[in-house]
Amino acid sequence: MGTWEVLRRLSLPYIARHRLRTAVTIFGVALGVAAMTALKLAYEPITHSYRLAVKRLAGRSSIAISNGEVGIPEDLLEMARGVPGVEVASASVRGFVRVAGRKGERLYVLGVDMLDDQRVRDYGEAESAASAPSAGGAAAGSVGGGPGAAAPRRKPLEIEDPLVFLAKADSVALAPEFLRDKGLKVGNTVEVQATGGRSTLRVRGTLDSTRGPGSLYGGRLALMDIFAAEKLFRLDHRFTQVDIVVKPGAKIAQVSEALKQMAQGRGVVEAQEASFEAVKSLLEIEQSNTTFEALGAVTVGLYLIFNTMLIAVGQRRREIGVLRALGMRRVDVVRLVLAESAALGAVGCALGVPLGVGLARVLSLPFVFRMAETRIPAGAAPLALHLGTVLGAMAVGMAGAVIAALIPAYEAVKIHPLEALCPFAQSYAPGAATDRPARYWWAAAAGVLIAAATFVLWLDARAVIGDYRAALTAMAGFLFGVSLMIPLLAREMARVAEPIITRAGSVLAAMANRGLISHMGRMAITTTVFVMCFSFVTEVGAAYSTLQRTFDRWFDSLFADADLVISAGVEALRPNLASLPGGLAAEIAKLKGVQQVSAVRLSKVNYGGHLADLMALDIRPQGLDLVSGNPARIAAALSAAKGVAIDERLAYNFGLRVGDALELASPRGAARLPIIAIVHHSENFRDIGAIIIDRRVYRAIWGDDTVDLIEPKLEPAADAKAVMAAIRSRWGDEYGLFIATVGRFKAQTRKEVERDLAEVPPILAIALAIAVMAVVGSLLAAVLDRIRELGILRAVGATRRQLTALIVLEAAIVGLIGGVLACAVGAAFAYYQFAILSRSLNGVTLAYHQPLRVIVIASLGALLLPALAAYLPARQAARLKVGAALAGE
């Protein structure tokens, strides 16, 4: 009999008899495959899209000079053009503006020299609306189409009249979809709020939003002439970026070095690819995190197959014995088991791929949104399902299914033909025969060693582990170590609980608990999976709480002693291209109801070839979030121009300590500033770090009196609304001010920070689904494994309801024990991750916090969810035919 015949005649009827168990197994595999497919689908287009976006913005250029919000002075452009090896140097102004009257609507403005920029970006022939060749050259050309866009369906850029577009400073080209969405057409005006105040722009062209620069930021890109953009952002003869095209034959590294020498700290010279590499690394960290969970999903799917096949072999010992007695070779038995497993895997894969596509949409949306929010012009790239992705997922699912069936196949091979003659063949299931407690002790000992070794690695993660991906591997090692301890811990907890449960007098609870103790092997992997999944809940709770507390710590120090927050431009704490005059703070201080005003200048400074954050503050002790030291003394020293403070991230990245001196490039030459304190890091791990300086010192060295944040403190009796209205009416339009109370602004900003965890809910849902699958799968197997025992209970008078209660109680005990262990594991894991690893790997001290309410919720969930998951297995147990069960059929 061939494999297919064996499957058709022997396996299919068996599978048909056990539909529920088969369905759970297939769904488990499908979930694992779906998680893998989703990850591949969710991240690949984003990486691809961003690489494309970088290329579209960079055009032919291979080097970029930028200088954060400070900008690049015009003379630097001319100097760059004179550097040997530079073929073209083209400047641009870029930044966000708010669309007035449209809450939350933003546009990304790209201002380029439309007469010259075609030498950098791939502009085509002029194309006016009337199809007439234009004298404007690039202004009417095909922007950023690239060689791949040689056969456009519609023109990337259509300008009504190129000459008018260039001549008028209010000209802008927008995507037709944006115009349609807002009920606008060419010739209409758009009110925007930029750092230079409110401006009226007239639509004089349209951009194709399906390709070219118009496709970036989801079609929210506005193309303008560079000088119009400068005016819009109130940039005083400064650009945002200069793109460099290197001459043929010149070496990029050499030209870069020459440009660095030329810039002398007035700009950071980087390869265009560098920004892509940074994003790629960011994506990789995100992907590694989720891959971690996806692998868990796949593992559980394979465990379900393992469990199902082991039970299937156990239940069919007689059948296999008969087949062996009739002449079936051992190799044929192996083939039978593996083919069955592969068939289950194949169906799981076939369901998993479309499920993965749906999951990818859920996962990618918040992620794409966040990417766009953090100034990455990724856009919502459509999910593309490639044959390779499908085949890859199928291969993993199928190969995993076959591997998962190896032990069951081995058990099947061991079946002797004589078993055909035995009326009550010993059913084999995980732990069904004899449970060997010694193996739990051995496993736990190995687990302790592995977890301890990983813990030691974490203490100096950067030196030993290196990067985040390696750290994730180490985390996996830690969790693996812990997982090895769980069967023993669970068993011992059940043993401790036994006398209490027995004394309580519930025979069913006692039986359920004893079943767990004596057959822990049957539930060991399930309990482990359950603990791991629920520990994720505790860990996520700690992540949320830690993130919030870290944010609060930073925010409260930045806005200490302030009631209002005022910033120039779209929103406070957003990247701005121009700032407010320092005199405005003094003017606001004179308003009725204002007690005092402090101000902050946020800019970037070139330190060690990287752009570090430079925060110039009106120093006050309560505004310093010190790692250690006396705030009053350090504030006094900073105010007295004795030095600067740096954040722990900068200290970590450059090995800096209190007492070291920082050499910073300034317009007045290199400034040497001693470090007198270290403060906590503010935002994210991708920053290079921050330098905190007194604003008067900053003004003296950098000659910059502008500010980005003005923080008025009001008189106790003052009406905040009235003060805000007064500020808005006097300076609102002139400067395009954002004004809010600190409380409201904190709530808004906090929400945005919390978006960092946007992908967590779907992953959490997968983890909980996995936990449920594992419990359902194991309990179904346990019911089949104990069919005789359940039959006896029915025979001696247990009602169906009592049998249902027994199974539910068993699940609840697994949940109770699992919940306690999950909270402990999750809390320990969160502590290591947020309190130890973040410091040793990133140099950042997070405000670690494990909320008690999450532990309570996780414990209750751990108790209730398995009880609910036990419904189907319990129903199956209750419906068993007693006679058949007693006969061992």
Next chain:
Amino acid sequence: MVRLEKVSKTYGRGSAMVRALNEVSLEVAKGESLAVMGPSGSGKSTLLHLLAGLDAPSSGEIYLDGAPISRMSDDEITVFRRRNIGFVFQFFNLLPTLSAEENVALPLLLDGQGMKSARPKAARMLELVGLGHRRLHRPDELSGGEAQRVAIARALAFEPALLIADEPTGNLDSRSGEEVLSLIRDLAQRYRLTVVMVTHDRRAAAYSGRIVMLKDGELAPQGASALKAAR
């Protein structure tokens, strides 16, 4: 005590239909001991399952102490079985996670009694079968004969009216088998139990007051010949 009226049981449908019992009518008086014998596939186990309410007849009626068990709901028959029918199996069927005492107390515990009140009764039953000293042992610590005696104690925990025994000596050596049969006989006399025992073993059948033969789902003529054959 036990009355079967034209009880039939069929499995399957159409051409695949198997008639396990065919209009069997039988009465067993209170305190009577009946052995049911017959070749494999004759319907012995089916008869036993129907008597115990573990399965329902396709047609006909079964009365226990006048109660029509074939018309009871699942919950009703379960509780009825728990309180009125004791069951002894060939393979003992003790629960491996419970001690001997807990196994004996199981029907009482399932009936809502606490261990505190069930324990003395269970202990007394174990004393009765000569295993008072083994009450805390688990089934895997008992010999086959001991395990079957615990099973008998469990069957009698509720002091039922009817004891059903399915090949009670089928998994025992001859000496243990004799001991178990003697015990059943003694206890039946002591508690005035009605006993229905299915067996292949003629020596076991000889412990019963009456023997009936089943063949192809029908009762063979009863009488002295069957008893004689058994003896």
